[in-house]
Amino acid sequence: KYFIVKDGKIIVLSAPSGSGKTTLVKHLLNNNSNLEFSISATSRPPRENEINGKDYHFFKKESFIDAIREKSFIEYEEVYEGIYYGTLKSELFKIWNNKKIAVFDIDVEGGINIKNHYQENTLSIFIFLLFEYKINSFWYSSPNEKFPEYVLFLSLCFEMHVYASS
Numbered sequence: 001k002y003f004i005v006k007d008g009k010i011i012v013l014s015a016p017s018g019s020g021k022t023t024l025v026k027h028l029l030n031n032n033s034n035l036e037f038s039i040s041a042t043s044r045p046p047r048e049n050e051i052n053g054k055d056y057h058f059f060k061k062e063s064f065i066d067a068i069r070e071k072s073f074i075e076y077e078e079v080y081e082g083i084y085y086g087t088l089k090s091e092l093f094k095i096w097n098n099k100k101i102a103v104f105d106i107d108v109e110g111g112i113n114i115k116n117h118y119q120e121n122t123l124s125i126f127i128f129l130l131f132e133y134k135i136n137s138f139w140y141s142s143p144n145e146k147f148p149e150y151v152l153f154l155s156l157c158f159e160m161h162v163y164a165s166s
Contacts, residue, residue, distance in 0.1 A: 008096030012111040015127035036100035043084040075113035
């Protein structure tokens with residue numbers, strides 16, 4: 001079992017699919033030795049090249065449900081019928097006991113659930129991408145002017161005061 005560190009820190013990155021969240025997480029992990037990725041649990045079967053304990057903690061559906069009953073998860077949800085995803089308490093406590101900051105790459109609902117459990121410990125970052133296509137000639141001052149087809153806005157919404165003292 002793990003000794004529970006009460007002042008451990010958490011960074012939750014949430015974003016829509018395809019927004020570059022995983023790339024951002026990998027960059028953070030490669031450039032900050034005090035961060036450690038929290039590996040999620042799932043009841044879905046592994047995909048080709050996925051490794052248990054590296055990509056996910058893979059459970060049989062029945063074992064996942066047993067772990068829910070045993071309150072082994074900080075948060076979990078049934079994403080598709082019979083397919084569960086969740087965050088194991090033991091995974092978080094392992095990271096904290098290594099004196100690292102836990103980094104989560106999860107959906108918005110899971111991130112909110114973690115924030116609700118660990119309000120004072122969690123930095124929540126939501127990556128929002130907005131592609132706005134400019135098709136109206138209003139945007140062009142001359143027919144030969146080259147204008148991008150879209151404008152990309154990246155918005156990181158977070159609560160920095162949580163880490164101001166660390």
